[in-house]
Amino acid sequence: MTELNGALIGCGFFAVNQMHAWQDVAGASIVAICDRDPERLRIVGDQFGIGRRYSDAAEMFADGGFDFVDIATTVQSHRALVEMAAAHKVPAICQKPFAKTLDDAKAMVKVCAEAGLPLMVHENFRWQTPIQAVKKVLEAGTIGQPFWGRFSFRSGYDVFSGQPYLAEGERFIIEDLGIHTLDIARYILGDVAALSARTKRVNPRIKGEDVATILLDHENGATSIVDVSYASKLSTEPFPETLIELDGTEGSIRLSQGYKLEVTGKSGTEVSDVSPTLLSWASRPWHNIQESVYAIQQHWAERLAAGGETSTAGADNLKTFALVEAAYDSAASGQTVDVKAML
Ligand code: NAD
Ligand code: 89Y
Structure with a gap:
């Protein structure tokens, strides 16, 4: 090369x-x-x-x-x-x-x-090993046609010490973290026609919202929930894991804390470990994100050399970015927002 x-x-x-x-x-x-x-x-x-x-x-x-x-x-x-x-x-x-x-x-x-x-947005979360594993199972058809999903990121991790600006903006979790979770929902269940959202600020030391619950109507008829929080105090801190539940016509997928993947299909349930690799320069718990940074940059290098659109090209990312704006609009108005009309 x-x-x-x-x-x-x-x-x-x-x-x-x-x-x-x-x-x-x-x-x-x-x-x-x-x-x-x-x-x-x-x-x-x-x-x-x-x-x-x-x-x-x-x-x-x-x-x-x-x-x-x-x-x-x-x-x-x-x-x-x-x-x-x-x-x-x-x-x-x-x-x-x-x-x-x-x-x-x-x-x-x-x-x-x-x-x-070529223009690529560094939208790396869909490149995480566990997310790629879920996508692969779905594409194999094991659970049939997915009709419902939940994409969940709930944590109490202190992100403000490394990124102090996150405490200062009028907007926080949807724009910073939920943007990844919304992108994963699109990547797994397809583009979104409409959404409604509710937000909350729990941490009094920050300006923006740190909790959001978003209901998505996917174009293929599936319904999903994207729920994100940086105000959740849990027995084992899950940062930075995105947990996924998917129900399909023939089975189900559960990606649970500890990178555990459970796939139930016609022939029973299979459980596997889909932990990310700890790269030589990476450190826990960030290694899941760090590996996806390597993966997206390798993808860019290959596409730039060979030609062809990247997975998270600017044009693709407009559809994720519209979900962010729609979520803030919906939280402010209490109304469902027509996402397709924004694009
Ligand atoms: P940061 O503030 O630590 O770093 C930004 C740097 O850019 C600063 O050193 C600043 O001096 C420099 N800078 C800003 N404008 C400049 C300009 N016009 N010319 C030259 N230098 C300029 O921020 P960060 O925490 O590293 O975040 C950077 C971006 O990465 C943010 O958009 C954040 O959302 C994103 N981010 C992405 C992920 C991910 O997983 N994809 C994770 C964390 C942060
Ligand atoms: O900025 C955020 C991101 O993109 O991934 C995690 C993060 O660093 C804090 O929420």
């Missing part, structure tokens, strides 16, 4: 995982990094031995010499940086949440499409 050269913008908390993963990805590596915070630039540059360092993304694009850019900044800068990449004809990966608004996200997809450039 030809080696693709990448540049990474945003050397913060999560980018360290992306940098580790790029070292493992076959066919791509990072040759330049950018952060407007000199301390973060120094830390990441020194840790990963990157000589080309920039405090200004415009300067980095002007110098060029890379085949793609990996945008790992927080949401405020995503639109401007994706547009800058498109102006320089550079394919881009953009972290979630893709944009501040659905209109911004649509504009970002349009500018890259018009320039004929």
Whole structure:
């Protein structure tokens, strides 16, 4: 495979995982990094031995010499940086949440499409080993046609110490974490026609909602519940596991805490362990997410080299992002929201 050269913008908390993963990805590596915070630039540059360092993304694009850019900044800068990449004809990966608004996200997809450039959203949760295992069982037809699902992420893990900005925004769990859970629901049960949602803030030290319950009407007639919480105190902390229940015409799937997969079909029940691999640079409990970072980046490198749409292309992600906006709209109005009308 030809080696693709990448540049990474945003050397913060999560980018360290992306940098580790790029070292493992076959066919791509990072040759330049950018952060407007000199301390973060120094830390990441020194840790990963990157000589080309920039405090200004415009300067980095002007110098060029890379085949793609990996945008790992927080949401405020995503639109401007994706547009800058498109102006320089550079394919881009953009972290979630893709944009501040659905209109911004649509504009970002349009500018890259018009320039004929690949754009992938770093929507990595669907790449987790347990989620891939559920998808595989469903596709094998063991449980028949799924008619009901539950996608659940309930935790009391302190995410605020590593990501203090999560405590400060008007919006929290749907935009930050629920976005992944909604994407998994779409990935497993298909696109969504309508939804209704209820939210709550339990933790008095944060600004946004930390609990959300969302009812989805999938286009194929299935119904599902996406329930997310960072206010749940449990006997064994499940972070960062997404638990799944699926009922189908011929059987059922249960992905339960501890990465246990139970599949019931016509010939009985099979139980298996679908734990993620602990990569050399990973640490528990984040290893489930860290492995999916490697998986999505490997997928990008392969698709960029061979051509073809990525699983979480910008256009695909509009359908996940619309669910985020619809959930906030529904929680505010108390009404069911027509998701298809938003796209
Ligand atoms: P962070 O604040 O720790 O890091 C962001 C970095 O980007 C900072 O160092 C900041 O100085 C830099 N930056 C911001 N705007 C810039 C610009 N215009 N030019 C150059 N540098 C700029 O944030 P984080 O916690 O690393 O989160 C980054 C993104 O990753 C967020 O969107 C977050 O939601 C996402 N995230 C994704 C996952 C996942 O599993 N996909 C997990 C955690 C965080
Ligand atoms: O930012 C979030 C994400 O994308 O995955 C987990 C997280 O780090 C905290 O909710």
